[in-house]
Amino acid sequence: MGPELATTPAVTTPYAQSVLSLRRTSTSSLQSFEDDVSLGTSPVYSASSISIPFEDGDVDVVRVEGLHHANQRLEARRYKSASFAQQLLDILHALRTPSWIHPAIIPENIQIQKVSGSLTNAVFFISCPSVPGTRVLLLRIYGPSSGSLISRPRELHTLHALSSQYHIGPRVYGTFENGRVEEYFESTTLTASDMRDPKISSWIGARMAELHGVDIASVEPTLADESEGDGWELAAKRNVKSWLGLARDVLALPFAPEDVRRHLNLDAFEWEWEQYLRWLAEEEKRIGASPRVFGHNDAQYGNLLRLKTLRPGTLAHRQVIVVDFEYASPNAAAYDIANHFHEWTANYHTEMPHILHPERYPTPDQRRNLYRAYISHFIPPNDIKRPSVLSDEQIEADLDTLDRQVRAWSPASHAVWAIWGVVQARETVEGKDGEPEFDYLGYAQCRMDGFRREIRALQL
Numbered sequence: 001m002g003p004e005l006a007t008t009p010a011v012t013t014p015y016a017q018s019v020l021s022l023r024r025t026s027t028s029s030l031q032s033f034e035d036d037v038s039l040g041t042s043p044v045y046s047a048s049s050i051s052i053p054f055e056d057g058d059v060d061v062v063r064v065e066g067l068h069h070a071n072q073r074l075e076a077r078r079y080k081s082a083s084f085a086q087q088l089l090d091i092l093h094a095l096r097t098p099s100w101i102h103p104a105i106i107p108e109n110i111q112i113q114k115v116s117g118s119l120t121n122a123v124f125f126i127s128c129p130s131v132p133g134t135r136v137l138l139l140r141i142y143g144p145s146s147g148s149l150i151s152r153p154r155e156l157h158t159l160h161a162l163s164s165q166y167h168i169g170p171r172v173y174g175t176f177e178n179g180r181v182e183e184y185f186e187s188t189t190l191t192a193s194d195m196r197d198p199k200i201s202s203w204i205g206a207r208m209a210e211l212h213g214v215d216i217a218s219v220e221p222t223l224a225d226e227s228e229g230d231g232w233e234l235a236a237k238r239n240v241k242s243w244l245g246l247a248r249d250v251l252a253l254p255f256a257p258e259d260v261r262r263h264l265n266l267d268a269f270e271w272e273w274e275q276y277l278r279w280l281a282e283e284e285k286r287i288g289a290s291p292r293v294f295g296h297n298d299a300q301y302g303n304l305l306r307l308k309t310l311r312p313g314t315l316a317h318r319q320v321i322v323v324d325f326e327y328a329s330p331n332a333a334a335y336d337i338a339n340h341f342h343e344w345t346a347n348y349h350t351e352m353p354h355i356l357h358p359e360r361y362p363t364p365d366q367r368r369n370l371y372r373a374y375i376s377h378f379i380p381p382n383d384i385k386r387p388s389v390l391s392d393e394q395i396e397a398d399l400d401t402l403d404r405q406v407r408a409w410s411p412a413s414h415a416v417w418a419i420w421g422v423v424q425a426r427e428t429v430e431g432k433d434g435e436p437e438f439d440y441l442g443y444a445q446c447r448m449d450g451f452r453r454e455i456r457a458l459q460l
Helices: 084-096 152-165 199-214 237-253 257-266 266-287 333-343 364-377 394-424 440-457
Strands: 111-118 119-125 137-142 173-178 181-183 187-189 292-295 303-306 320-322 329-332
Touching: 084 111, 084 173, 152 173, 152 181, 187 394, 199 292, 199 320, 199 333, 199 364, 237 257, 237 266, 237 329, 237 394, 257 440, 266 394, 266 440, 292 333, 329 333, 333 394, 364 394, 394 440
Parallel strands: none
Antiparallel strands: 111 119, 119 137, 137 181, 173 181, 187 303, 292 329, 303 320
């Protein structure tokens, strides 16, 4: 989420930590390549995808009302060429990019640092150290993508609305025919151990509460045919419903492992999911429904940054920023928190990054630490009934209620990512992915086991 930034210092060299983090998201990989100059100490965005060669090709033009747009294209493969630098500068001028409209900035002085080369995005750091005060930028060049799991127009709309209206997330300076230019944060990416630090965990809770206070109508396109809420459907339900058919298609492929088909058993899962949703509806009547909010839905450590500098007087928790909003959409607040807690059990920098470790799930005290920060910062949009100061008794009651809601929504997180993992495995099953660096089917089985373990505990 957006910070109150101190003045950004001039960056004299490109900087990116050499990290290959294998995660669930599909953009923002931070693998650093050997032929590039190291840009310093830390990445700015989550290292979340498997690195594969750049893919230039036809992609849909994505525009959003209110953002400048340049009618030009960039070829990621040509990023080292003089023509690329000239085209990039033309785009930055057309977008009126702050600090880049300066006569001393010429193509020869622009430094272009390759950060990732994934199928869905080629990401670069852009800087001009010879001109003091020039901001470092993040450049994304889109590659061909099926769009079956994420929507670029939706993501771009979300980024622009959150940054322009709420100062949450990176500012989008503008778009061009096959990409966009974003704000860069001088920051470090959190680690798996960072999330367990009580202070950092409380900051995450506070920042999540601030995101959940966003008015859904201001960031979410309304779809008249969706049945829940004011023209929208909860992400947990929508994603399982829309991805399940795609997952079935993957497991129906000739080379899909039979043991995986049996393990996942999507026919049984569909029945279990419906049973769980019926139970959840009754449970929410009993304990109180979790507020429907605009959720991030993927608050893993790779999507959480810590700013290196803050303006004097800025609240400490605002040094944490959430990025990568591909899956952000309306959801139950308790789902977003439950999903974050499951990320405590993951470590994507191991030899088996697809395996979760349930024993690392936060203890009651660790959960309550985050809950306290969340409750103290959560202001539901348009809620004039909630008192500005809560009594100790009310806080304790809210802590208990929130924990029960999180436990109730916890199986849904496992279900969503189980189905996601199957869909992501398509290229591996088809034999197009070479030697996979991330075991999507293994991840899907791990999450499915978690879903079934938790619904058994609920006696469903």
